Amino acid sequence: MKDHVYKIVEIVGTSSEGIEQAIQAGLTRARKSIRKIRWFEVTGTRGFVENDDVIQYQVTMKVGFTLDE
Amino acid sequence: MKDHVYKIVEIVGTSSEGIEQAIQAGLTRARKSIRKIRWFEVTGTRGFVENDDVIQYQVTMKVGFTLDE
Amino acid sequence: MKDHVYKIVEIVGTSSEGIEQAIQAGLTRARKSIRKIRWFEVTGTRGFVENDDVIQYQVTMKVGFTLDE
Amino acid sequence: MKDHVYKIVEIVGTSSEGIEQAIQAGLTRARKSIRKIRWFEVTGTRGFVENDDVIQYQVTMKVGFTLDE
Amino acid sequence: MKDHVYKIVEIVGTSSEGIEQAIQAGLTRARKSIRKIRWFEVTGTRGFVENDDVIQYQVTMKVGFTLDE
Amino acid sequence: MKDHVYKIVEIVGTSSEGIEQAIQAGLTRARKSIRKIRWFEVTGTRGFVENDDVIQYQVTMKVGFTLDE
Amino acid sequence: MKDHVYKIVEIVGTSSEGIEQAIQAGLTRARKSIRKIRWFEVTGTRGFVENDDVIQYQVTMKVGFTLDE
Amino acid sequence: MKDHVYKIVEIVGTSSEGIEQAIQAGLTRARKSIRKIRWFEVTGTRGFVENDDVIQYQVTMKVGFTLDE
Amino acid sequence: MKDHVYKIVEIVGTSSEGIEQAIQAGLTRARKSIRKIRWFEVTGTRGFVENDDVIQYQVTMKVGFTLDE
Amino acid sequence: MKDHVYKIVEIVGTSSEGIEQAIQAGLTRARKSIRKIRWFEVTGTRGFVENDDVIQYQVTMKVGFTLDE
Amino acid sequence: MKDHVYKIVEIVGTSSEGIEQAIQAGLTRARKSIRKIRWFEVTGTRGFVENDDVIQYQVTMKVGFTLDE
Amino acid sequence: MKDHVYKIVEIVGTSSEGIEQAIQAGLTRARKSIRKIRWFEVTGTRGFVENDDVIQYQVTMKVGFTLDE
Numbered sequence: 001m002k003d004h005v006y007k008i009v010e011i012v013g014t015s016s017e018g019i020e021q022a023i024q025a026g027l028t029r030a031r032k033s034i035r036k037i038r039w040f041e042v043t044g045t046r047g048f049v050e051n052d053d054v055i056q057y058q059v060t061m062k063v064g065f066t067l068d069e
Numbered sequence: 070m071k072d073h074v075y076k077i078v079e080i081v082g083t084s085s086e087g088i089e090q091a092i093q094a095g096l097t098r099a100r101k102s103i104r105k106i107r108w109f110e111v112t113g114t115r116g117f118v119e120n121d122d123v124i125q126y127q128v129t130m131k132v133g134f135t136l137d138e
Numbered sequence: 139m140k141d142h143v144y145k146i147v148e149i150v151g152t153s154s155e156g157i158e159q160a161i162q163a164g165l166t167r168a169r170k171s172i173r174k175i176r177w178f179e180v181t182g183t184r185g186f187v188e189n190d191d192v193i194q195y196q197v198t199m200k201v202g203f204t205l206d207e
Numbered sequence: 208m209k210d211h212v213y214k215i216v217e218i219v220g221t222s223s224e225g226i227e228q229a230i231q232a233g234l235t236r237a238r239k240s241i242r243k244i245r246w247f248e249v250t251g252t253r254g255f256v257e258n259d260d261v262i263q264y265q266v267t268m269k270v271g272f273t274l275d276e
Numbered sequence: 277m278k279d280h281v282y283k284i285v286e287i288v289g290t291s292s293e294g295i296e297q298a299i300q301a302g303l304t305r306a307r308k309s310i311r312k313i314r315w316f317e318v319t320g321t322r323g324f325v326e327n328d329d330v331i332q333y334q335v336t337m338k339v340g341f342t343l344d345e
Numbered sequence: 346m347k348d349h350v351y352k353i354v355e356i357v358g359t360s361s362e363g364i365e366q367a368i369q370a371g372l373t374r375a376r377k378s379i380r381k382i383r384w385f386e387v388t389g390t391r392g393f394v395e396n397d398d399v400i401q402y403q404v405t406m407k408v409g410f411t412l413d414e
Numbered sequence: 415m416k417d418h419v420y421k422i423v424e425i426v427g428t429s430s431e432g433i434e435q436a437i438q439a440g441l442t443r444a445r446k447s448i449r450k451i452r453w454f455e456v457t458g459t460r461g462f463v464e465n466d467d468v469i470q471y472q473v474t475m476k477v478g479f480t481l482d483e
Numbered sequence: 484m485k486d487h488v489y490k491i492v493e494i495v496g497t498s499s500e501g502i503e504q505a506i507q508a509g510l511t512r513a514r515k516s517i518r519k520i521r522w523f524e525v526t527g528t529r530g531f532v533e534n535d536d537v538i539q540y541q542v543t544m545k546v547g548f549t550l551d552e
Numbered sequence: 553m554k555d556h557v558y559k560i561v562e563i564v565g566t567s568s569e570g571i572e573q574a575i576q577a578g579l580t581r582a583r584k585s586i587r588k589i590r591w592f593e594v595t596g597t598r599g600f601v602e603n604d605d606v607i608q609y610q611v612t613m614k615v616g617f618t619l620d621e
Numbered sequence: 622m623k624d625h626v627y628k629i630v631e632i633v634g635t636s637s638e639g640i641e642q643a644i645q646a647g648l649t650r651a652r653k654s655i656r657k658i659r660w661f662e663v664t665g666t667r668g669f670v671e672n673d674d675v676i677q678y679q680v681t682m683k684v685g686f687t688l689d690e
Numbered sequence: 691m692k693d694h695v696y697k698i699v700e701i702v703g704t705s706s707e708g709i710e711q712a713i714q715a716g717l718t719r720a721r722k723s724i725r726k727i728r729w730f731e732v733t734g735t736r737g738f739v740e741n742d743d744v745i746q747y748q749v750t751m752k753v754g755f756t757l758d759e
Numbered sequence: 760m761k762d763h764v765y766k767i768v769e770i771v772g773t774s775s776e777g778i779e780q781a782i783q784a785g786l787t788r789a790r791k792s793i794r795k796i797r798w799f800e801v802t803g804t805r806g807f808v809e810n811d812d813v814i815q816y817q818v819t820m821k822v823g824f825t826l827d828e
Contacts, residue, residue, distance in 0.1 A: 002723065003704045003705055003706065003746065004704060005701060005702065005704065005715060005716050005719035006701060006704075007526065007699065007700070007702075008700040008702065008704040008750070009490065009700075010490070010491040010492075010493075010545070010700075011093065011488060011489065011490050011491065011550075012488065012489040012490075012491065012547065013488055014486045014487060014488065015486055017086060018089045019089060019295060020294045020295060020333075023331075024331070025486060025488060026488050027325065028493075029333070029488035029550055029552075030488075031082070031738075034304065037325045037327075037744070038324070038325060039322060039323060039324050039325060040322065040323050041320070041321070041322045042320075042321040042322070042324075044111075044112070045110070045111040045701055046108060046109065046110045047092070047108060047109050047110075047749075048107070048108050049106045049107060049108060049109065050107075055092075055093070055096070056486065057089075058698050060318070060491070060724060064702065067719055069719075070231060071255040072221045072222055072223065072238075072263065074218060074219065074220055074221065074232060074236035075218065076216065076217070076218050076219075077217040077218065077219065077267070078145065078217075079145070079146040079147075079148075079217075080143060080144065080145050080146065080205075081143065081144040081145075081146065081202065083142060083143065083144075085141065086142055087296045088295060088296060092140060093185045094143060095143050098143035098205055098207075099143075102268075113317070113318075114317070114318040115315060115316065115317045115318070115324065116299070116304065116315060116316050116317075117314070117315050118313045118314060118315060119314075120204075123140065123218060124273075124299075124300070124303070126296075128164055129146070131217070133219065133238050136236055138220075140363070145380040147214065148215040148216075148217075148269070149212060149213065149214050149215065149274075150212065150214075150215065150271065151212055152210045152212065152213075154210065154213060156268040156362060158363045158364060158402075161392070161400075161402070163210060163212060164212050165394065166442060167211075167212035167274055169276075170374060171463060173409070175394045176393065176394060176395075177391060177393050177394060178391065178394065179389070179390070179391045179392075180389075182455070182456075183455070183456040184453060184455045184456070185230070185437070185453060185454050185455075185456065186453050187441065187452060187453060187454065188453045191476070193437075193438070193441070194210065194385050195434075198215070204223055204456045223598050224504060225503045226502060226571060227571060227609075229568045230599070230607075230615045231607070232592070232602065235503070237558060245600070245602075246598060246599060246601060247550050247560075247598065247599050247601065248500045248596070248597070248598045248599075249597040249598070251524070251525075252524070252525040253522060253523065253524045253525070254522060254523050254524075255508065255521070256521060256522060256523065262506075262507070264503075264509070279360055279361065279370060279401065280359060280361045281358055281359065281370060281371050281374035281375075282355065282356065282357040282359075283354065283356050283357075284355040284356065284405070285353070285355075285628065286355075286625065286628070286629040286630075286631075287626060287627065287628050287629065287688075288627040288628075288629065288685065289626055290624045290625060290626065290627075290666075291624055292624065301624060301626060303381075305688055305690075306628035310637070312385065332624065336629070338355075340357065342373060342675050343374055345374075348636055348637065348646060348677065349634045349635060350632060350633065350634055350635065350646060350650035351633040351635075351649075352630065352631070352632050352633065353631040353632065353633065353681070354631075355631075363447070364433060365432045365433060366462070367473075368469075372463065372469070379682075381463075383462065383463060384460060384461060384462050384463060385458070385461050385463065386458070386459070386460045386461075387458075387459040393422045401467065407631070409633065410667050412632075413651055414650075415772070416609075417566045417567055417568065417575060417608065418562065418566060419562075419563060419564065419566065419578050419581035419582075420564040421561065421563050421607055421767065422562040422612070423562075423563065423564070424562075424766070424767040424768075424821070425764060425765060425766050425767065425826075426764065426765040426766075426767065426823065427764055428762045428763060428764065428765075429762055439762060439764060440764050443764035443826055443828075444764075447558055447577060448569075455802075465824065466579065470762065479562065481563075483581075486714060491702075492697065493696065493697070493698040493699075493752070494696065494697050494698065494757075495695065495696040495697075495754065496695055497693045497694060497695065497696075498693055500695065501572045502572060508695060509695050510691060512582060512693075512695035512757055512759075513598060517578075527593070527594075528593070528594040528595075529591060529594070530575070530591060530592050531590070531591065531592045532579065532589045532591060536568050538575075538576075538579070539693065543698070549589065550554075555773045555774055555775065555784060555815065556773060557773065557784060557785050557789075558770065558771040559769070559770050559771075560769040560770065560771065560819070561769075561818055562769075570767075571780065583768035605785060614769070615768065616771065618787055619770075621788075631738070640709060640778060640779060640803045641708045641709060641747075644737070644745075645745070647741065648745070652780070657705050657739075658739045659738070659739060660736060660737060660739060661736065661737050661739065662734070662736045662737075663734075663735040663736070665799040665800070665801075666800070667798060667799065667800045667801070668782070668798060668799050668800075669797070669798050670786065670796045670797060670798060670799065671797075676782075676786070679780075707776060710778060710816075711816075713806070714814070717774065717808065717814070726814045727808045728807065728808060728809075729805060729807050729808060730806050730807060730808065731803070731804070731805045732803075732804040732805070733807075
């Protein structure tokens with residue numbers, strides 16, 4: 001097993017549809033600047049409610065990726 | 070930015086369908102007695118299992134709303 | 139299984155006799171304003187000491203109850 | 208020492224001036240509907256930043272008060 | 277109410293489809309060796325990302341079941 | 346001091362009488378299948394309330410025991 | 415209200431009888447070297463099991479007392 | 484509500500004057516490289532003491548900002 | 553860098569004026585019996601409220617100092 | 622990526638030599654009854670001290686392994 | 691004492707040899723892109739096990755460094 | 760089993776060599792003023808980095824010892 005070093009960044013993905021969609025939205029954006037994403041870990045699930053009926057899911061997550069040598 | 074004061078209450082929404090549906094069920098009930106809900110935060114995700122195959126998702130969440138002045 | 143919504147409130151029951159008595163005192167008082175209490179969860183156990191020999195147990199607990207539909 | 212029962216509610220006080228002012232704002236509002244407040248405990252300190260230079264401190268706190276017998 | 281004793285085991289269910297599917301996959305496998313499952317509690321939600329676009333949801337959960345007398 | 350390896354399992358003992366009785370009930374049941382129990386650690390104290398006056402204490406605890414070599 | 419400064423020390427009280435007795439044993443011993451104890455807070459409840467049937471409750475607690483000026 | 488993705492970075496602001504000044508110092512420096520800061524959350528408050536009378540407040544905080552699309 | 557050993561004690565500083573003043577009050581008292589204080593870390597911020605308008609801030613903090621060799 | 626289900630058990634490895642040796646001792650014993658161990662996570666590092674100079678490192682860890690289908 | 695601002699990043703260092711080696715590997719890699727590293731804090735110790743006998747230690751740590759003015 | 764009362768103090772041991780050496784350094788210093796040390800528990804592992812290549816491990820630990828009767 002290769003001894004890589006990984007970096008972990010924290011992002012918040014959002015979606016009006018659901019928790020998985022918020023995770024996907026966050027990862028899709030993260031890929032624009034991070035290569036070699038390997039895992040994520042959800043650290044918080046929140047949401048905004050407006051006019052008592054619109055919900056936006058907000059999933060905070062740590063995203064781990066391999067650092068180039 | 071207006072200096073509001075917010076109150077946070079804790080509820081458990083339940084649904085046999087999924088986690089988002091349990092969140093929605095909790096918020097729908099909360100709206101009956103709380104106006105001006107602004108956000109929620111999931112603090113626990115549990116479920117009951119009966120006869121080894123029926124599942125009820127139970128999502129504990131904090132719900133924040135604006136207090137009238 | 140019925141999809142109820144539950145509310146959770148936090149109280150502190152106190153007693154000079156013991157931990158269970160402090161829990162009971164808290165629940166007895168809570169019943170005056172809350173119907174359909176279903177469960178409790180202890181979140182802290184403290185006590186006051188006066189003149190180095192009197193102790194009052196103080197049990198912080200979350201109390202969950204069914205919301206009417 | 209009298210065996211009171213206490214209730215704990217969670218509020219968010221806000222202020223553009225500072226952390227103590229946000230605590231005070233929260234307690235001032237809480238007093239409108241709660242009598243006999245006895246203590247508070249800060250559980251979170253956040254803030255909003257707008258246009259990169261305005262800050263609103265937001266202090267989440269638990270507020271404990273004596274329940275009448 | 278009968279005074280049962282319960283045991284809690286920790287498992288990780290996985291699914292490429294979503295969080296609820298990962299929970300279900302974990303419970304389906306757990307039933308093969310555990311009878312009388314009563315509840316579960318999610319303790320972690322992670323995921324693996326491969327080639328920057330495949331995700332496998334991994335839900336860690338505690339599963340509680342009744343011990344026979 | 347001998348270098349043993351220990352295993353830790355999590356159980357929930359219940360009793361309508363009190364917290365210590367719930368701990369004892371859990372340990373009594375655990376002894377049926379585990380030899381050489383060495384310690385326990387309480388990780389949660391809950392209870393069920395039915396008809397507003399019956400309480401069953403539920404103590405979640407980790408139980409450690411020596412593994413045979 | 416006088417602006418005292420308090421110190422907090424951590425002790426473990428033990429008893430074969432129960433949790434309250436372990437707390438009392440810890441406080442009784444603490445009083446030998448500490449004057450003006452004001453409060454305690456339980457931070458852990460453990461126990462030792464020997465020969466599968468003897469239990470010693472061990473309650474870890476923080477003990478707060480007033481520092482003389 | 485627009486589905487933004489946010490990034491969270493962790494910084495430590497310091498000041499010899501007070502906690503709010505340490506927060507402000509941290510945010511002022513963060514603005515040099517981060518645009519569109521939206522919120523912060525205090526995760527730790529420490530301080531250094533030298534020669535028994537100089538204090539430097541050190542506030543660790545998470546800072547959230549909007550990622551450009 | 554010299555390999556010192558440090559000791560950490562926990563105190564509660566109080567002040568009716570504010571959080572920094574409560575920290576200072578705690579450190580001022582601690583210096584009477586502890587030499588070579590190096591750092592502190594806030595572990596809790598509470599307050600007492602009397603007659604609905606007097607507040608005493610109570611800051612619990614760990615204080616670290618160098619042990620003489 | 623195959624959708625496995627994993628089980629997690631908690632053990633305590635001990636060694637008078639060091640932390641890594643305690644981890645290894647725990648894993649070596651675990652392999653006797655568990656096949657397909659995949660990962661471990663340290664959840665606590667303790668030690669016993671006897672006669673003021675003998676130390677036994679005790680590392681509590683969660684051990685994850687693949688469940689057969 | 692100069693009022694610096696520090697940034698904290700999270701990395702995972704890995705090594706097949708031991709925990710300190712994993713920390714060192716993480717810091718060695720971090721130095722390639724970060725100047726003025728001042729401290730680290732271990733936030734997790736895990737490991738991978740393959741074929742039941744190869745172990746790779748994985749140490750998650752926060753790394754703090756001074757931001758240039 | 761004798762019903763002792765134990766006290767727990769918190770220290771930080773440091774060493775440029777490794778984690779176990781930092782633990783040993785802390786215990787060696789603690790023995791100068793504490794008799795009958797029975798156990799320790801690591802609560803934090805940090806380190807200082809100077810000139811990008813000198814590391815001092817700093818292990819925060821709780822040390823428990825028997826109080827004389």
